Amino acid sequence: MPHPTRTLAIATPYGGAVDRDTAHRVLRNTHALLSMTLLFSAAVAAAAVAFQLPAPGLILTLVAYFGLLFGIHKLKNRSSAVGLVFALTGFMGWTLGPLLSRTLALPSGGQAVMLALGATGAVFLALSAYATTTRRDLSWMGGFLFAGMVVALLAGLAAMFFQIPALALTVSAVVALLSAGLILFETKQIVDGGETNYVLATVSLFVSVFNLFTSLLQLFGFMGSDE
Template identity: 50%
Template structure:
């Protein structure tokens, strides 16, 4: 076997291993996050607020990044996703207080799940290089950041729709890019890959739920 063929085979095997580990850990963290969200709802815990949420999220994200090459990184991933589940619980409780809240949540879950499956399948089957999305993601991050800040001072329904739709597209781009990076061998750390996909799914679900909620309130 030629060296180039052996290298290609090794890269493909490494990519498949990273993909299996990522999807396996992602499944477990989603279940754990659902558990902590349910626990938060059962205990009727209040939402920690934006400041504490950001401190907790970025603190645990930094810790996960520092421990990404050790077994402690897995514990950090569960700590991060568990914390995000706790922050999700009060949001779901608020929607469940609405007459159609349960259907809104189920619809958002279904759309998010189907979107993830479709985007992941496209990246896996096509094996395309989606690195060109890096520019879109970078610009999109700052645009959404400024829009969120503006949303604190200007209460406009159109702005809220823009923010939610923007986060949904932003999350879709991250799913495509991250999956492509794994398939093409650019991402070999399944811990960070899991975190990136989880955050994208979390943001996509919240964004779609918000859009459905706003659409429902207009009817």
Template identity: 35%
Template sequence: MDRNVQRLDVLNGGSAYGVDSQRVLRNTYWLLALSMLPTIGGAWVGLTTGIVAHMAPGMSMILFLVGAYGLMFGINATKNSPTGVFMLLGFTFFMGLMMSRLLGVVLGGYSNGASIVMTAFGGTAGVFFGMATLATVVKRDLSGLTRFLMIGAIIAIVASLINVFVQSTAAMLAISTAVMVIFSIFVMVDIKRVIDGGETNYVMATLSIYLDLYNVFQSLLILLTSLTGDRR
């Protein structure tokens, strides 16, 4: 491929004609790694200021929905320009900020909170590397799984909303387990889609995989806290 076309491919999010799927995957991995920095920064801001923790649950839910979907719309609209990268990094900062409420509960309410967070992070990294490896090994098309995974994710979301009012610990554990399994498989499916050339824009590929890992981490954190947490 001509060098100028390659340069255009990098600048426009990986959607140039004749894009190499391996290059898209490599750029996706780099951007995914970079996205961890604003996520950590957002979580730190949330923990130190308590801005999310002090909100009423209903208000934080509205903020999350408006902010997350608004930023994702912006990412999709600018995915073919450098602005899309900055929009994605802004989105990951926001997601870290919204995660700070759960992190604050774990770190502040449990004597082994820091250990739980690190274990959840390590488990999420393990899921990523394991599923990424499987994605390179599996030869069959996995796109057919997307529909079933989406149905499972929707059911889990509805169940979690119901459980906000029911407050069942058993249901919470079951939902968290289901979410962890569903989005772990989503990691493999989304990476395989890039490998197969089904996703040629690394900004959108990064967004998909980031959301998968975000849900895996959050579910692991809830499970580990419920099963191994030592209250202060």
């Protein structure tokens, strides 16, 4: 007799159906690689703080980020893509270092970092649990969240160039909400078979978790600076 779980399939909004074991395997592999990349990125960020490494700059950040993303998508079905994932997440850890240094220099900087870290972990766990249990179709969220991130990016650039602190804080709050939505959407995509490549799924979730953490860090850091 065939294994009973292998006869089960999940009807998806992406067309067709995905084997339940396949979806679980992709989710398991994604969470395993995500855990390793988060630890690696945190180690790089800690080193950047310890050695007071300067920020890489906007141009280098954009070139490295999109260049590595292009390489990951190009090699997504090869083992070498995993190495590029670690390169990307390590680089993002470097960019996080200067922000952590500025936050830790504030009167309640240590508390702000711990609050942002705890809140990010709690949000990720809660939304992941919901996405893996709900039967609701969340595919409609994709376009809305993508458009929101594009608008937030443009607003963030405007806040940086024109030095508007109030706008920067508003953008941080919006990005935090959008990132939480993306964690929910991306996890549900894996569960429903909309994403079957664990390398790409890991990168998407890492970027969302990274954006959520940095946005919360900026918000908690601002509140701590007023004390």
